[in-house]
Amino acid sequence: MWRRSAGLRLGLGGLGTLALAWWWATAGAHGTSVLAARFSPAATLSSLAGLLQQPDFFQHAWASLRRVLAALAIALLAGVPAGLLVGGLQRVDAALSPAFQFLRMVSPLSWMPIVVMVLGVGDRSVLFLLAFAGVWPILLNTAAGVRQLDPRWLLLARSLAATRAELLCRVILPGVLSHVLTGLRLSIGVVWIVLVPAEMLGIDAGLGYFILDTRDRLAYSELLATVLVIGALGFALDGAARRLQRWWVPGQGPAP
Template sequence: MVRRVASDLHSSALHWALGLAGLASLLLLWWLGIRLFGSVEGLSARFSPQATLLSLVELLGRAEVYEHIAVSLQRILVGLSLALLIGVPLGLLIGSYRHLEAATTPAFQFLRMISPLSWMPVVVMLMGVGDRPIYFLLAFAAVWPILLNTVAGVRQLDPRWLQLSRSLSATRWETLRRVILPGVLGHVLTGVRLAIGILWIVLVPCEMLGVSAGLGYFILDTRDRLAYSELMAMVVLIGVLGFTLDALARRLHRVVH
């Protein structure tokens, strides 16, 4: 037992050490890139890791940054919720009927291959500027991994459980609640994790659609103010927040499994 605990601790320590080494290598590549490819000396210094980290510390002491973070996270939550409300029921329905899957797969694959950002001009013309077009674009981007993973989860359900449910005269609602939903939950969470990664990538350009708050808006603001070290600090902050969201999604997936 003691050896097993020691082995687990050693494995965990090695995992963290390798992760920190990877981050250190990333910082080194960043510094080398600035040194090798920076053409303007004064401007290059503003993009350096040292200036960026100093600006990040300064930004984290300002209340307005947290307001922008809260707005962006709210948009992520709304977009993900809409994608779940559409993708999970539709995935359950499509996964249950072969003919429906055959009829919808070409259309869904066609729509899935269209970049959500290519819809931006159309959505702005139809909905105007503000939160509504952002919610639409985020939901459109996130619905596909959730939908497709839900369909895959239904397809991989053990038929014996469904037969047992029918033999016990369970209603459709009972079968859905007791058999199907628990069986596909892992696949849905995998879709959620993939959706969060896509949402975080799509969010920043979406927040350049004439809104007055959010991380994407703040990046444009730093560019207009020529505050380049703050701009790089926001890029790093966006990466940290995205990494945290993905870690939470991975943790939730492990807990469920």
């Protein structure tokens, strides 16, 4: 309990330092700048309070969250089976790992022109970019989990005449679950970063679209307020992933 309380105080202190640096950059160091005043904490928090009273803003936030959750579901459906194959079969690993590593190093945003030409402007293009960005942490962590399984458990299951389905569901999947959840948490961070530029592909809803709209309206305080909302939602998603990991894998201990 004492360690948790001390960690909370340190975390609040870090956030307070960040807020102080924000004030200094916009008001303390540039108190006479009109442009800096538009990005000040007072103007931003005032705009944030106004945005939170607008139903349209919540619709933009929900549109972004919906896309992120759908992309994570697609990444899990694709990444976990691929990770099981790569981690469990040496020939599959040798054949596919170089291609996966190559694709992983290509920025998802570099696919934007091609994706728009193939899928058109809309949710499908955004979902593809987000899922492409999020699949690699899940795939690689799943493969790493399979490689770290204790071979004695597999030998014991086979000696008890376990079928392939039983071996998969009762030995392999529970054994790699911690790695899958770690990959999911990493994937959330990557997908959330790619979300905003991906939502600038001509769609009419989402936090990325809303940022472009505030820029076009020169509503700089609303722009920065939206940035705060994006950071808060991403922080909440990461916290939910950490709690899920601690709850589902209780022996692992707190996630960093």
